[in-house]
Amino acid sequence: GAVVSQHPSRVICKSGTSVKIECRSLDFQATTMFWYRQFPKKSLMLMATSNEGSKATYEQGVEKDKFLINHASLTLSTLTVTSAHPEDSSFYICSASGRASYNEQFFGPGTRLTVL
Amino acid sequence: DQQVKQNSPSLSVQEGRISILNCDYTNSMFDYFLWYKKYPAEGPTFLISISSIKDKNEDGRFTVFLNKSAKHLSLHIVPSQPGDSAVYFCAASANDYKLSFGAGTTVTVRA
Numbered sequence: 001g002a003v004v005s006q007h008p009s010r011v012i013c014k015s016g017t018s019v020k021i022e023c024r025s026l027d028f029q030a031t032t033m034f035w036y037r038q039f040p041k042k043s044l045m046l047m048a049t050s051n052e053g054s055k056a057t058y059e060q061g062v063e064k065d066k067f068l069i070n071h072a073s074l075t076l077s078t079l080t081v082t083s084a085h086p087e088d089s090s091f092y093i094c095s096a097s098g099r100a101s102y103n104e105q106f107f108g109p110g111t112r113l114t115v116l
Numbered sequence: 117d118q119q120v121k122q123n124s125p126s127l128s129v130q131e132g133r134i135s136i137l138n139c140d141y142t143n144s145m146f147d148y149f150l151w152y153k154k155y156p157a158e159g160p161t162f163l164i165s166i167s168s169i170k171d172k173n174e175d176g177r178f179t180v181f182l183n184k185s186a187k188h189l190s191l192h193i194v195p196s197q198p199g200d201s202a203v204y205f206c207a208a209s210a211n212d213y214k215l216s217f218g219a220g221t222t223v224t225v226r227a
Contacts, residue, residue: 043118043205
């Protein structure tokens with residue numbers, strides 16, 4: 001149980017385009033979803049927290065207009081990187097927690113974004 | 117401001133021996149601690165956790181120890197196996213469900 005998927009696993013795009021990453025909880029209802037970014041050999045940095053049906057809460061320093069987060073259902077959250085630039089290239093990971101595991105987050109496999 | 121610190125970036129241990137990973141934290145509001153295991157190009161996998169009301173939690177080969185007064189926790193893996201080779205992240209939360217992660221320790225288990 002507690003499987004979280006991400007799509008796509010890898011994406012390459014041109015500078016200036018927008019990229020959407022999906023995060024799905026496959027076998028449980030995710031009341032809260034989190035989006036992280038990981039730089040090479042660095043820790044996971046929390047970008048934002050989203051609860052189903054409400055606006056995401058962004059961490060300090062994260063541009064909400066650049067990283068659009070939608071949590072439309074209890075099993076799906078999306079992260080859209082708008083007008084992507086090479087410095088947005090990174091490994092993006094989502095996680096989800098449900099009512100029965102509020103203190104534990106289950107992570108997706110991550111999405112490698114490369115902006116040319 | 118790194119609230120969770122893993123000061124050892126890497127650890128090499130012989131198969132069958134004990135692996136000890138250390139983690140320190142600065143936020144006294146943290147009340148729940150977790151260890152995650154991560155392989156390259158994959159998301160972290162939950163390994164074991166401990167609440168601040170306990171000082172030890174054991175699950176098979178994995179044991180986590182918590183020393184609240186020292187704001188220190190450790191993960192013991194015994195015996196270490198080749199499949200344990202991965203990056204291990206320490207994480208902590210303060211009742212707001214948000215996790216703060218350490219920078220990770222890369223464990224290499226030698227045959």
